[in-house]
Amino acid sequence: MASQEYVLFKLEDEYYGIDINNVETIEKIMPITRVPYTQDFVKGVINLRGNVVPVIDLRKRLNLEEKPYDDNSRIIIVQIDDITVGMIVDSSSEVIQLNHDEIDESPSINIDNDDYFIECIGKKDNRIIIIINLHKVLNINNLLND
Amino acid sequence: MDMNQYLDIFIEESKEHLQNMNQLLLELETSPDNLDLLNEIFRIAHTLKGMSGTMGFNKIASLTHEMENVLQLIRNKEIPVTEYIIDVLFECFDTLEEYINKLVNTGDEGDLDPSPLITKLCNIMDNKNSVEKQKNNAAKDEEKNDKTDEDNFSIETEDITKNVICKANEQGFKAFKIKVHLNPNCMLKSARAFIVFNTLEKFGEIIKSKPTAEEIEDEKFDTSFEIIYLTKLNKSAIENEILNISEIANVMISQIKLENIPKSSNKKDTETKGLQNEFVKQEKAKNNQNKNLKLKTSKTVRVDIDRLDNLMNLVSELIIIKTRLEDIEDSKTKQNMIEAVEYLERITTSLHDAVMKVRMVPIERVFNRFPRMVRDLSKELGKDISLYMTGEETEVDRTVIDEIGDPLIHLIRNSIDHGIEGPNERRKLNKPETGTVSLRAYPDGNNVVIEVQDDGKGIVVEDIKAKAISRNLITKDAADNMNDQELINLLFKPGFSTADKISDISGRGVGLDVVKTKIESLGGLVEVHSELNKGTKFIIRLPLTLAIIQALMVMVGDEKYALPLNSIKEITTIKSKDIRKVQNQEVVLYRNNTLPILRMNNILKVNLDLEDKDEIIVVVVKKGDKMAGLVVDDLIGQQEIVIKSLGKYLSGIKIIAGATILGNGQIALIVDPNSLF
Numbered sequence: 169m170a171s172q173e174y175v176l177f178k179l180e181d182e183y184y185g186i187d188i189n190n191v192e193t194i195e196k197i198m199p200i201t202r203v204p205y206t207q208d209f210v211k212g213v214i215n216l217r218g219n220v221v222p223v224i225d226l227r228k229r230l231n232l233e234e235k236p237y238d239d240n241s242r243i244i245i246v247q248i249d250d251i252t253v254g255m256i257v258d259s260s261s262e263v264i265q266l267n268h269d270e271i272d273e274s275p276s277i278n279i280d281n282d283d284y285f286i287e288c289i290g291k292k293d294n295r296i297i298i299i300i301n302l303h304k305v306l307n308i309n310n311l312l313n314d
Numbered sequence: 315m316d317m318n319q320y321l322d323i324f325i326e327e328s329k330e331h332l333q334n335m336n337q338l339l340l341e342l343e344t345s346p347d348n349l350d351l352l353n354e355i356f357r358i359a360h361t362l363k364g365m366s367g368t369m370g371f372n373k374i375a376s377l378t379h380e381m382e383n384v385l386q387l388i389r390n391k392e393i394p395v396t397e398y399i400i401d402v403l404f405e406c407f408d409t410l411e412e413y414i415n416k417l418v419n420t421g422d423e424g425d426l427d428p429s430p431l432i433t434k435l436c437n438i439m440d441n442k443n444s445v446e447k448q449k450n451n452a453a454k455d456e457e458k459n460d461k462t463d464e465d466n467f468s469i470e471t472e473d474i475t476k477n478v479i480c481k482a483n484e485q486g487f488k489a490f491k492i493k494v495h496l497n498p499n500c501m502l503k504s505a506r507a508f509i510v511f512n513t514l515e516k517f518g519e520i521i522k523s524k525p526t527a528e529e530i531e532d533e534k535f536d537t538s539f540e541i542i543y544l545t546k547l548n549k550s551a552i553e554n555e556i557l558n559i560s561e562i563a564n565v566m567i568s569q570i571k572l573e574n575i576p577k578s579s580n581k582k583d584t585e586t587k588g589l590q591n592e593f594v595k596q597e598k599a600k601n602n603q604n605k606n607l608k609l610k611t612s613k614t615v616r617v618d619i620d621r622l623d624n625l626m627n628l629v630s631e632l633i634i635i636k637t638r639l640e641d642i643e644d645s646k647t648k649q650n651m652i653e654a655v656e657y658l659e660r661i662t663t664s665l666h667d668a669v670m671k672v673r674m675v676p677i678e679r680v681f682n683r684f685p686r687m688v689r690d691l692s693k694e695l696g697k698d699i700s701l702y703m704t705g706e707e708t709e710v711d712r713t714v715i716d717e718i719g720d721p722l723i724h725l726i727r728n729s730i731d732h733g734i735e736g737p738n739e740r741r742k743l744n745k746p747e748t749g750t751v752s753l754r755a756y757p758d759g760n761n762v763v764i765e766v767q768d769d770g771k772g773i774v775v776e777d778i779k780a781k782a783i784s785r786n787l788i789t790k791d792a793a794d795n796m797n798d799q800e801l802i803n804l805l806f807k808p809g810f811s812t813a814d815k816i817s818d819i820s821g822r823g824v825g826l827d828v829v830k831t832k833i834e835s836l837g838g839l840v841e842v843h844s845e846l847n848k849g850t851k852f853i854i855r856l857p858l859t860l861a862i863i864q865a866l867m868v869m870v871g872d873e874k875y876a877l878p879l880n881s882i883k884e885i886t887t888i889k890s891k892d893i894r895k896v897q898n899q900e901v902v903l904y905r906n907n908t909l910p911i912l913r914m915n916n917i918l919k920v921n922l923d924l925e926d927k928d929e930i931i932v933v934v935v936k937k938g939d940k941m942a943g944l945v946v947d948d949l950i951g952q953q954e955i956v957i958k959s960l961g962k963y964l965s966g967i968k969i970i971a972g973a974t975i976l977g978n979g980q981i982a983l984i985v986d987p988n989s990l991f
Contacts, residue, residue, distance in 0.1 A: 199979075199980055199981075201873070201973070201980065201981040201982065201983065202873065203960065203964060203967065203970065203983060204917075204918045204919045204967070204969075204970070205919070205967045205968070205969070205970070206964060206967065210964065213960060213964070213973055213981050213983075214981070215975050215979050215980065215981050218627075218631060218634075218975065219958070220958045220959070220960060220961065220972075220973045220975070220981060221961070222960065222961060222963045222964045250962065251961065251962045251963045252961065252963075253963050306963070
């Protein structure tokens with residue numbers, strides 16, 4: 169099978185990856201307007217060149233400790249199922265290619281859990297890359313059930 | 315050849331034609347003798363046939379072809395317009411609509427078989443053919459009597475023609491009136507007519523034709539035309555010559571007797587005058603109609619809605635930039651700059667208005683499907699119902715038009731099914747047997763109001779109460795504490811349906827809550843007023859424009875919010891010591907009314923506890939006849955804002971109607987005051 173490209177980003181000390189086909193752009197941190205009555209990991213909305221785009225804090229979403237944004241922080245704008253969302257990550261600077269044999273199935277058994285967002289695990293240059301399932305991270309299934 | 319690029323145009327145009335046809339059929343039902351209507355329907359069927367034939371949609375083509383044939387017979391008065399025929403024509407219309415809908419979805423006309431309908435149409439024709447034959451025989455008998463025959467012709471012999479005929483007679487020519495019927499299936503009518511003209515001109519001279527030669531050339535005639543012809547041949551020779559041409563159905567010839575012309579008897583004169591008058595009237599009506607049609611076609615341009623949206627977005631951007639210019643501190647000191655910005659503001663406002671107008675469509679587009687629906691429903695339910703519509707010309711945004719149809723259908727069905735009683739019951743109540751449903755639309759400030767009113771039995775409040783309690787929507791205690799209006803509003807709760815029996819007309823499990831949700835998603839609201847045994851009235855209020863509104867910008871904590879100006883009644887300050895608590899709700903006595911006070915920082919969950927000020931700023935908002943005071947921290951000012959959706963991901967936040975981008979690029983949320991009530 170042909171290789172696949174992933175956008176690499178960092179949270180804490182771990183590397184994560186998203187399928188590059190879902191990534192629109194990567195932006196620096198910009199002013200965010202808070203929106204009330206949303207899930208707690210939704211930080212608000214940003215003005216992305218005239219479009220209003222919701223932004224989520226991925227640290228908060230993945231139950232990591234929140235930390236203030238800095239110059240390395242990035243908003244990765246992803247698009248999935250006609251939904252555009254920005255995800256705030258610690259940093260992002262790389263696109264990598266993973267061949268089929270560099271990808272392992274996710275190690276957990278507990279796949280049906282809603283909070284379980286790992287699609288699969290990539291291995292490259294002694295790094296472990298957690299490929300995330302955007303549907304689950306964004307909680308889209310729950311959203312549409314509402 | 316690839317026809318796909320024409321498919322959109324075909325669909326658009328077909329829809330328009332079908333809409334017209336629907337309306338005309340309804341009118342025809344009430345005035346079956348109106349020839350203009352028939353002509354128009356015929357013309358539409360013909361156009362559809364041509365269009366679908368070109369596109370290769372053979373089912374549509376063959377169906378319209380048969381419709382055309384039947385209509386032709388009606389037009390020639392060979393069959394009378396009966397209820398059955400109109401029903402069949404309606405069925406044809408439905409089938410055609412189905413084909414078009416299928417086309418929209420799949421790009422293919424589908425497998426629906428038109429043959430049952432075609433058979434029906436053919437049967438109509440066959441039945442009438444026997445009548446027609448008799449008529450033809452009668453006509454042949456009449457032919458012997460030239461005088462009665464005269465009445466078959468509408469072509470006139472005016473003075474000039476008469477003079478020509480006189481002179482011709484002196485030279486041994488005879489004058490004939492000839493009426494040629496072409497075969498209804500004839501494909502190239504004008505060419506056929508041309509052959510007739512050519513043939514006749516070999517033996518004589520055509521001095522007049524009706525329609526005129528130009529009109530015949532443009533195929534502006536049905537299947538028959540009349541001419542006045544001078545020749546030395548006799549009648550049967552002419553007849554033979556013409557019948558030798560193919561695709562000629564029949565020919566009627568009568569000689570013009572000279573003595574008839576200059577000195578006709580008084581009686582005859584008045585008769586022809588009357589006839590002429592009537593003819594002139596018809597002609598005038600036709601001309602008027604043609605004029606109307608022409609006016610319409612010359613004035614409209616079909617534009618893809620996406621292009622309009624794009625234009626609208628650009629205007630929005632322009633307005634944002636304008637606001638940004640206004641905000642630049644520096645410019646406030648320079649007089650020239652101020653003037654320029656003011657000028658820019660005028661232009662953007664006009665530009666915005668102009669673009670909005672382009673997007674406006676008369677609500678007629680939604681309304682004109684209702685007469686048919688009401689007709690069908692009243693037949694189905696055995697209730698006699700007349701529908702009155704006013705304000706069809708009221709214009710609303712195109713996006714509203716597309717969305718408002720279903721809720722309105724729902725309300726009208728409700729009125730007819732649940733509201734209006736059966737004829738017997740109405741008689742008992744001393745009401746006219748014919749029930750009335752009226753549909754009114756009118757603009758009201760920045761809103762458009764649509765009312766659906768019936769004169770039926772009204773809403774029985776006790777029924778609602780009982781049903782709501784039995785469905786566990788409210789507790790009995792709560793119900794007892796509610797007033798009538800509040801109980802009526804329970805109708806809009808999900809899972810509520812008052813229909814005692816489920817019918818396929820309205821009791822489909824989805825109730826008025828769907829209507830309400832839909833209208834609210836359009837930024838509108840719906841109210842209901844009802845009086846027992848007098849009727850029910852639903853009032854729908856919709857914003858004229860959906861994209862750009864005037865708003866009041868306010869500060870809540872350190873966040874900026876926009877409040878739509880059209881729901882703001884006034885802005886005032888109140889003393890915080892005047893606020894009282896009634897059942898845990900803060901109220902203040904304001905202009906002798908109790909005004910509920912809503913603290914925006916709580917509602918918007920702004921994490922900022924401000925110390926209590928002595929005087930607080932309150933924005934009084936209204937929804938219908940209800941009011942509430944919103945406590946804000948500061949006022950920024952009035953501003954034109956462009957509404958942007960928060961997107962699918964954050965949909966469903968009730969109190970936020972959307973977001974807007976401010977001049978400095980920041981986003982401010984738009985609060986929907988209607989959701990606070």
